[in-house]
Amino acid sequence: xxxxxxxxxxxxxxxxxxFVGRPNAGKSTLTNAMVGQKVAITSNKPxxxxxxxxxxxxxxxxxxxxxxxxxxxxxxxxxxxxxNDLVAETLGEVDAVGFCLPANEKxxxxxxxxxxxxxxxxxxTPIIALVxxxxxxxxxxxxEQLLAVTKLGEELLAPKGFAAVVPVSAKDGYQxxxxxxxxxxxxxVSPPLYPDGELTDEPEMKMISELIREAALEGVRDxxxxxxxxxxxxxxxxxxxxxxxxxxxxxVNLYVERPSQKAIVIGKGxxxxxxxxxxxxxxxxxxxxxxxxxxxxxxVAKEWQRDPKQLGxxxx
Ligand SMILES: Nc1nc2c(ncn2[C@@H]2O[C@H](COP(=O)(O)OP(=O)(O)OP(=O)(O)O)[C@@H](O)[C@H]2O)c(=O)[nH]1
Numbered sequence: 001x002x003x004x005x006x007x008x009x010x011x012x013x014x015x016x017x018x019f020v021g022r023p024n025a026g027k028s029t030l031t032n033a034m035v036g037q038k039v040a041i042t043s044n045k046p047x048x049x050x051x052x053x054x055x056x057x058x059x060x061x062x063x064x065x066x067x068x069x070x071x072x073x074x075x076x077x078x079x080x081x082x083x084n085d086l087v088a089e090t091l092g093e094v095d096a097v098g099f100c101l102p103a104n105e106k107x108x109x110x111x112x113x114x115x116x117x118x119x120x121x122x123x124x125t126p127i128i129a130l131v132x133x134x135x136x137x138x139x140x141x142x143x144e145q146l147l148a149v150t151k152l153g154e155e156l157l158a159p160k161g162f163a164a165v166v167p168v169s170a171k172d173g174y175q176x177x178x179x180x181x182x183x184x185x186x187x188x189v190s191p192p193l194y195p196d197g198e199l200t201d202e203p204e205m206k207m208i209s210e211l212i213r214e215a216a217l218e219g220v221r222d223x224x225x226x227x228x229x230x231x232x233x234x235x236x237x238x239x240x241x242x243x244x245x246x247x248x249x250x251x252v253n254l255y256v257e258r259p260s261q262k263a264i265v266i267g268k269g270x271x272x273x274x275x276x277x278x279x280x281x282x283x284x285x286x287x288x289x290x291x292x293x294x295x296x297x298x299x300v301a302k303e304w305q306r307d308p309k310q311l312g313x314x315x316x
Contacts, residue, residue: 014063015187018091019130020118021100022110026132026170030100031055031066033170034180056194062184063192067094088121096163096186097127098179103145103167104136107152115156126163126186129153130179135169142167205232208284212252212296215280220264228265229255229301238293247291250284255301262298273298 019027035055057064091097099118101111118127129149134142146165153161164182168175209230216228231253238247256262266273273296281294 015095
């Protein structure tokens, strides 16, 4: 047992923060550079959020919980009001937002789009700009980008602009500590929300994806030898459930390489996927000891076995 309470300094700060930015902006790499350990949250933890926790930064005087903001990462799949609602809802729940903009690329429409959405947030959520990948530019280029980013903030986050603009390189570690420090100062005064140590639910997520993978391969192993990857995207406790009868929504993507394989996994009229879902659900319910709703999606990720970026994303 830890004695967290007794040893917590008086001005300890703890809270939730989220990195946003267009694809490739460096969010995941920065998250990994800041966090000692990867985690994913399930139903049985304190202070459960509806977001996937990507990691927790434990510092002497603070704790930062890095959460995902679904939606902003893939604006093209969500239209208009739905996106606005989602952004307000999810980012309304974090204590600060880190907006990642690569130092080596001109500010583009994707960045402006996100900045505009951030500008629509209630003014209480501080937004800091993180100019990422500074190792790829020279000092003059970096200075120019810092100015451009500051200007973007003044234009689209009027009247306040960004709470801070911090250059960082996750690759060589430059200013990674500074990012944590700046974010920590924006967290509310609070004892740690998660215990140090026993952090990870990742084995649980792995077991769940394995159960689904096994069920999905049953009977079609020859047709789908190594072409199936299963990723548990989110596990979210269902709201408004009685405490003695909880339920967890589990969203899962099954990745295959070719459309023909997708057809095999889904089966005629979706019957096969339904059977896979039923079988896996029972096993997962036994594993977790709670009711679940299993949401399975089959996606084609072309040649994912050969693409390091895709592999990374699928947890290989
Ligand atoms: N040189 C350099 N490359 C970086 C740095 N941070 C990230 N990258 C590279 O930039 C690419 C994208 O980084 P990610 O961390 O995956 O970016 P992301 O914003 O999470 O991307 P999505 O998952 O597509 O939203 C990868 O190839 C990284 O290796 C950095 O500090 N320096």
